[in-house]
Structure formats: structure tokens, C-alpha cells
Amino acid sequence: MTLNMGPQHPSTHGVLRLELKTDGEIVADAIPHIGYLHRCFEKHAENIEYPGVIPFTDRMDYCAAMNMELGYVLAIEKLMDIRINNRVRCLRIIMAELGRIASHLIAAGTYGNDIGSFTPFLWCFRDRETILDLFEETCGARLLYNYNWIGGLMYDVKPGFEKKVLEFLDYFEPQVDNLNRLLSDNVIFIRRTAHVGILPPELAISYGVTGPNLRGSGVAFDVRRDEPYLGYEDFDFDVAVGKADYGPLGSCWDRYMVRIREVRESCKIVRQAIARLTPGDVHESVPKRVKPPAGEIYMRTECPRGELGYYIVSDGSTKPYRVKVKSPCFTVMSAFREVSRGAMIADIIAILGSFDIVLGEIDR
């Protein structure tokens, strides 16, 4: 039987369409069909001046907009050779890591929902709410920020921001243990995920899978550590990897757990960045007119969903000649068909959820 799952379905994480060839509860083949959220980002970018592209990058991965725009502005800054001061650098790291926590909270919460437990979903959203409040206080937007500017930031943070962030971290870190008690260490949850959706390290590398999905397969590769940007090399954090605690390496549980471990690492980074925050002007190196010299640049950053690459070609005008995005969700989606072969219908949802895709970024 051919079961058409999506594009309107409660757990395809947006508008993904899966064509399932089923035999009873067993899925012989799962063919993903993408493109329902295609918004011509790359073509749009060619017709807008450089700073105008930033809001469009927000709309790619709307769960981690801070990290999306960060990659873009870093690429342009590298192209124009702009140096940023320490305050901008630390604030960007704080925002990016808070964005990562918020994004991983969505991933963990919706994953609980995919497995059939609704409570973790709301617990995660409750904690994510505080982060969104912090973002809103800083730049006025809760989801699509346009906060990172080329050469600086939109606004400096409000007085007392550091204190609020630290308060949040003090509250939040025990909540991670609570979430583990409720969901991660639950026997049913482990049984549903630990032997499902095995993505072996070799397969993950051959498909070009990145980010938590790659680390879930036990490959310790993180752009923040292995090709540092923004001075991540000065920060002390561990690269979380899957340890095959309950099943073969690279299972859904490993990928899920990598995100939970990364949330803790992000908390560590935010604390260090706050300690290093020095006074300064966030508009200090914002150029009056963004007109990079002709040339091309490739910049990759570690987004919550993996390695996001911007390939930008400049012809010396005020508009980019070409902006190409290397999407982490797209690459992991290409491995989906192979990973999900022979799984059950419930496993399809478990695998899809563990990949933590955002369709806005796949389709762009």
C-alpha cells in the first residue's frame, strides 16, 4: 500500500511529504518529497543589497534564526575584511548559543511529541519562552531577529541583560535533568529509539551529514572547534558525541542525546562569554555602505542543525552576485531513505524527528 504522509501531517515537522510503500506496519521504502516551502531565497538574495539579505536568512531556519544570520554576516565581514570588537564578538556568541539552546529545546520537545509523550514538549517550550523573552528585550523580535548586522549588532543589550541570562541558566540547568528523568531515561522512550534509525559513521560521512546527526554517529566533528570562527577557540567546551549507551552507535537515541548534551555545553559557553563581556560600541565597525570587493567567499558555521555554509560571489556592486547556501537539513534528508528502509511506520516518525529537520531551511 502506498501511504502518502504529509505535506499536511502532525509530525512531518512542517510541510515534508513522505511517500511510504508499506507492507502492513513495515515500510519497504520511504521517499521524501521536498519543495513545499520553497521561497527562492537564493534568487531573492541576488536582487537585494547585502544588508537586506539578513532578514531572508532568518526565514530559512526559523527555529534558530540567530545562527542563520550569523553565518551570513561572518561571510560578508570576511569578504570585506572587517574586524569586530570584543563586545560584539561575545554578544554574538551569547546570542548564538542561546539560539542553539532554544533550537535544541524545540528538537527535544517535538521529538518527545513524535514518540507520543506530550508533556516534554510543553516543558521545553516553557523554557524556550524565557530565551525568546531575552531576545525580544534585546531586539524587539521573538523569532526572526535581524539582530546581527554586517560589522556589528542592531542594538546593544539592555542593562541587566547579563544578570537575566545568568538567572535563566541557573534555573535552566536543573531543568535539563528533569527532562532527562521524564523523557530521555524513560524505558519506553529508549526502547522506541535506541535500536531504530541506525546511521553508521561511514554512512553519515559519505552522505555529508553534519552537526548533531553526525556527532550522534560518534564522529567528533564540530566547526566551532575544528575550524573556529568568532574566537570559539578561546572557549572551553566539549564536543558532545553519541556514545551508543543503549543500542548500536548512531541510533535515534544517540542523536537525541547529543542535543541534550550540547545544551549543557552551550550553557557553559554562555557563562564564559558573559564573563568576558567588555564595554564597547556595537556599531563601531558597521560600514556606512556595504560594497565588498569582487571575489568569492565560503564561510561555514555550526548551526544547531549542523554545518551551514554560505558561498557568496561578489562582483563589486552593492548586491551579491550569487548566494548559495549549503543546508545541513538537506544533506541529512538525503540519507533518510537509506536509514529508514525496513522500519515500521512508527519508526519513520522517530527517525524523521531525530534528524530534527526544518523545512524552511531545506527548501529555502
Added chain:
Amino acid sequence: MESVARILQWIPKYDQLPELARIAIPLLISCLLVFALLALMVLFLVWLERKVSAHVQDRLGPMVVGGWHGWAQTLADALKLLLKEDIVPASADRMLFKTAPFVVFLGAFTAYVVVPFGASSFVTDLNIGILYIVAASSLSVVGIIMAGWASNNKYSLYGGMRAAAQIISYEIPAAMSIMTVVIYAGSLSMVDIVNAQKGGIQNWFIFRNPFIFLGFIIYFIASLAEVNRTPFDIPEAESELVAGFHTEYSGMRFAFFFLAEYANMYLVAAVATALFLGGWTQVLPASVAPQFLPGPILFLLKSLALIFLQMWVRWSLPRLRVDQLMYLSWKILLPISLVLILGAGWLAV
């Protein structure tokens, strides 16, 4: 039924009615009474579920409609569902599609006929009472399969098939664990079973011997599966099958499925109360504490405690997969319940 008949005696010339009417009228009245109470109960349970889930999830739940903690929210929802358009998909099997909700509801409701809410508040006392409940409550699976098939929707079909497999598998351990009680009570009649537990908490079957205690746990797990609640809600698994067998239903027909689900939920709690927790009998013996709470209230409190447990489980646990569900039933619960029957029988002799 007897108490209704006694009240009817006060009506002048009641004795002059034909024999058949004197049986039928009180029966009808008591059935209607149970039905009305059941409908009220379901309204309350839906509200309770929303409140319990909300507090588990750090929310408040309905707070506006009706004033005090949104008590009238379910009333408003029921009214809304009544006013909704009754949609029948073009490709559906119309007759089956339309009757399925009522069959499901019938299965849930008919079983209530023998549930003893109090020493004299029950519709009738069949001498095969518990057997009747097991039989009647499995009627609803027919309705679920009908709904799944008639909707002509692949998700519904999956839901219906899953429901059939699940309910049939879990009926066996549930019935087996009921047997442990039946062996002890020496009767299948619900009233006799409750009467055998009179005299305080130490006489409740759950605390009589360890085998029945384990039997209670198995019955509770199996009953969760029978009423399709998390962690066994695979027939309507939202994240996989959208809404399972009732995907295509809307308006009042959907409300009937909902009504049946909650009626079934209360049914298994009521049966567990009657069989294991002493039904309407007092918690403490008369020699220890004054017995001021009437039986039906005690019954209600005990069954609501079980309902709360069901809700608590639902909002804490993830869902099992189909094969794990079958594994649990056939390879774990069934062998254990067979051993329990042996053990209970051995202790009873």
C-alpha cells in the same frame, strides 16, 4: 432497579399495571438514570483530563468558561460540536460510517448495566455480571473496525486494524487477572464480589493475597490498553496516524467517539474498583471509625483515584510501538497472569 421499583410503588394504582410494564418501566428509568449520570461523568472527566494534563505540563488549562476554573468548558465544547456540520466523506461507506460511532458507544454503555455503584444502586445484578462486562465492552472494537474501514482513509484503516489487534490481545490478560478475583469470591456476580469484600480495607481483594495484588496491576495495565490510552494509544497515535480511526469524523459523531472513550475509561476504573478495591464498602471497619460516607460516594472516590492514575500515566509516558505492544501482551502479561491464576487458586483452596 429495585430501589426505583420501590419508589414507583408510591404511585397510585401502580400495582394494577401489567407484569411486563412493571418490569420494563423501572428498568428503563434506571437505564436513563445511569445514562444521564454517565454523560455528566464524561463531561467532568474531560474537564478533569484537561486540568490534570495542564498542571502536569505547568499550565493552567481552561480557566474562563463558567467562572470557577473553567468548569463549563466541556459543556461549551459539546455545544460547539453539536452545531458543527456533519461531514461524510464522498468516498466513505455511508451507512457503516454513520453507525460506527453508535456501535462504539453502545459497547461502552451496555456494560454499565451491571456495575454496582452502591449497595442498592445498580440497574441489575446478573449472575454472570463480570463475564457480561468483558463481553459487552469488547463490542466497541466492532465499531472501531467499522469506522476504520468505512472512512475509506488509509490512516483510519491502520487505526482500526491496530485497535482490533490491540483490544483483542489485551482482553485476555485482563480477563485472566479478573479470574484471580473470581476464584476468591466464588461468584461472577458483581454484587456478590463486592459483598465478599465488606469490613474494611484489609478485606479488599487487592490486599487479601499477593497474587491478586499483582493481578490488579496487570488488570490496570491491560485496561489502559483496552481503552486506547497512552502508553497504548497506538490506534489513534497522533504523530503517526493523524487521529487513527476517527480521522474523518467531525461534529457530533466525533463527540460520540470521545464520549465512548471516556465512558470506557470510567468503566475500567469502576470495574477495578468493584473487583479489587472493595467497591462501595467502607475503608475502615465499623469498629475503628464512624462510617458516615455513603457507599456510592466512596465508590466514586475510589474510581476517580484510579482515573487520576490513568491520566497521570497518560501525560508522563511515551507511546509503545505496535510490535512492542504485542510483545508485552502475549509474552509478558499473559504468562504472568496464568501463573497468578494458579497462585490465587492455590491460596484459595
